[in-house]
Amino acid sequence: MELGRIDRLNDRPPYRQIADHLRAAIDAGQLGPGDRLPSEAELKEHYGVARMTARQAIQELRTEGRVVAEHGRGVFVRQPPPVRRLASDRFAREHREAGKAAFLAEAERSGFRPRVDQIEVTRGEAPSFVRERLQLEGGLVLSRSRRYFADDRPVELAVSYLPLEIAEGTAIAETDTGPGGVYARLEEAGYTLERFVEEVTARMPTSEERSRLELQAGVPVIVVLRTAYDSAGRSVEVCDTVKAAPAFILEYEIKAR
Missing domain, CATH: 1.10.10.10 (Winged helix-like DNA-binding domain superfamily/Winged helix DNA-binding domain)
Known part of the structure; x- marks a missing residue:
């Protein structure tokens, strides 16, 4: 050089x-x-x-x-981003029917071994941003927190929030939700998923996020806040994800109308 x-x-x-x-x-x-x-x-x-x-x-x-x-x-x-996130494909029903949650499908497609740890399931009051998106005037939510790996590298933190009345008594309330993940269990319970709305922002990580994602100083994160709606128009889940920015390519296909 x-x-x-x-x-x-x-x-x-x-x-x-x-x-x-x-x-x-x-x-x-x-x-x-x-x-x-x-x-x-x-x-x-x-x-x-x-x-x-x-x-x-x-x-x-x-x-x-x-x-x-x-x-x-x-x-x-730095090595190139390991995971290509295809927004147009990641929530396809065919993945759930094959027993694969979204991250599992996209990590495997990118050639990496996915795994998850630090799974915590809790019940409590919803944060205000969740309450607004789930249109909750009261009631509790079930929260599922976890950390995702591509091979041995932690790349994403995620917390899902669901109305307790929907999640309680189902496998969603268990540590292992089973094949296809949360969305497969929602559809089994009669909440056929119709659409997803995502808000994407970027920021610097908190000290806890930096530790859990094993980030070097100065490395930002991408935050994707997703709301899932069923065929009746009800918001049934809010998922707050924090991604190590160098670990992902976010790809969106937008049709010209």
């Missing part, structure tokens, strides 16, 4: 110029996924800058989520 030179007459700080060179090398494929970046010492020697300047340049790329530091080994170009 050919590194550039710092333009001392440029108003752009040296560390940003170095970051620009490294970023360009990644974009051009000169540094590919899993490749190690030049060390701070190597950058210091090549550019004739202080070690702190080299460190700031690497930190720029870490903050952008382009590279990850591995203790004792160095800094490496």
Whole structure:
């Protein structure tokens, strides 16, 4: 890989110029996924800058989520997103009929082994954003919290909220909901799913989310808030998901009408 030179007459700080060179090398494929970046010492020697300047340049790329530091080994170009999330396909009834919940289907299609842990089932008052979307004036909800993995990498946290009157007494209230997941159990109970509405935002993770998803500092998350409606127009579930941003590609197919 050919590194550039710092333009001392440029108003752009040296560390940003170095970051620009490294970023360009990644974009051009000169540094590919899993490749190690030049060390701070190597950058210091090549550019004739202080070690702190080299460190700031690497930190720029870490903050952008382009590279990850591995203790004792160095800094490496981040691997491409492992999971492609096809919004037009992930809730297809055929997946539930085949005994696969949405994440299981999309992770396997992407070539990864999915698994889930930290499953917790609780009952209580609904948060205000859930109460609004479920159109609840009162009553309790059943909450299902869990963490998803692609291979051995935690990539998503999710909490589903369902009216307790719907979920209680079904496998939805169990740790293992059975083949096809929550949506399969809802349809077995007579709530035929008709449509889903998703709100997608991005933010920085909380300290708890960063710990559970094992994220490096400066890596953002994608938040997808989904409401499921049955054929009678009733909202039957709200799912709040927090995804490690580098782990996903979100693909949407939009028809021209």
